[in-house]
Amino acid sequence: MARGSTLILSGMALILVGFILVFIGILISATHGETEVEGGGVIMIGPIPIVFGTNRNAATLAMVLALILMGVWVVLSLITRGD
Incomplete structure (x- = not known):
């Protein structure tokens, strides 16, 4: 495959x-x-993140998850760069 x-x-x-x-x-x-429902999210416009959430905890969690995903993207980009 x-x-x-x-x-x-x-x-x-x-x-x-x-x-x-x-x-x-x-x-x-x-x-x-x-x-009780809580939610949050991150919109990335280029390198500028726009974070929103229903409360401070939801927004903080969204920021942390966005940073983790950005780190994963960087690592995967470096790994596949040689292909």
């Missing part, structure tokens, strides 16, 4: 796992009645 096919299948599998996890989370929250 070609390398591109492997990456496509891996990406599709990760998307499927994400949908399954969201579905399980919805089922769990529906069975427990009222729950």
